[in-house]
Amino acid sequence: MVAWVETDVGGVSHHWDLTPAQARDLQASLAPRVIREDRLGPLRHVAGVDVGFEDEGRLTRAVVSVLTWPDMVPLEDALARVPTVFPYVPGLLSFREIPAVLEALARLSVTPDLLFCDGQGIAHPRRMGVAAHLGVLTGLPALGVGKSRLTGRFEMPGEQRGDGSPLMADDEVIGRVLRTRTGVKPVFVSIGHRVCLETACRLVLEAAPRYRLPEPIRRADRLASRRDR
Template sequence: MVDPAEARRIQVRLCTAVSLMDDFGVLRQVAGVDVGFEEGGAITRAAVVVLQWPSLVLVEQILARRPTQFPYVPGLLSFRELPAVLDAFERLSRYPDLVFCDGQGVAHPRGLGIAAHLGVLTGLPCIGVGKSRLVGTHAEVANERGASTPLYLGDARIGCVLRSRKGVRPLFISPGHRVSQETAPRLVMQALTRFRLPEPIRAAHRLASAPAIARAAARMSGR
């Protein structure tokens, strides 16, 4: 197991392999990835849900668990979460054509959020969909569905801030691998239904949260 200092060095090295050019073919199946934890963080629980594109009909879903082996360190969450995510990907019947990750792509202090890290390790086109800002600055985004504004780290564009629904907090979209800055938000918009989050991530979140929800319901029923 690597320590945080070595993990940062790995990020600096791997970020050079990230491609921000559109490099994917026809999209037939896309995946959503979300990660949760059990037993106070001792167990990592990774959900990968595959949907048809563009119908967003469920094709396959995998839930993988493994002991958590890396501490919680801001900016290094992929080292904590990816081992279980990779376990889930190994159990898929086939790899998807593109992956939406709950987290950052290149909008990261060292350019390697979980979507970029997963993309480099698997070779898959990936997009990061963050619910909050990790780094960068941006102008105000209009309160209209589909409105966006660039996200910058210094002079470098690292993503965009996207209003997925009117009246809700915006999302922070950044390419992970093999997807361009322009295409990433467009695909996120195509993956939206009537909710704030794109459907592949919503589906993965439901699966990742299901055990916790079931335990909470059981506790409530016992009162």
């Protein structure tokens, strides 16, 4: 088993030079450390996290966009490009993406009170998607907003904004399929760390007053997709 150690910010750290088998074992070790209840302080600054790739995947490009809360005025953007250190393996994307995200977070002058991650939290076969992994590593509250289902079963929610249905894995609720715009495809919301599912869904709706995706993720996604920065 790959070692991990406590950090001074309430999270953990671990090695990144892993085989896929070691990465899966590490996910299983980290999953019980996810805090699935609200342990949030006052929300003043929230951040969207998104990752893209350049040079045919050899370079990872991460953006963290900080916005004020609740008015969501852009405050600061941090971009990091780092060599990609992990192959593309379904279910292990966080090992490919997070090293660049940690570098972008380190470049911020403001520490976010909450991370909105483009991807899954515990709605993952080993309950350790990118939002959960990043939350446990940093100790920061985090939630996941997936554009599509990674795992689990669900019934399509109603068509109205705010309608939702549980995302299930056997008898466990691992997320919610949430309609953020009337008549538009829903998103898949799940716990990342230190935020319960009800609170995560409420915050996603508050952060998505006009579009399908929450504003912090929309901003990070636009910047992560650009090549002129």
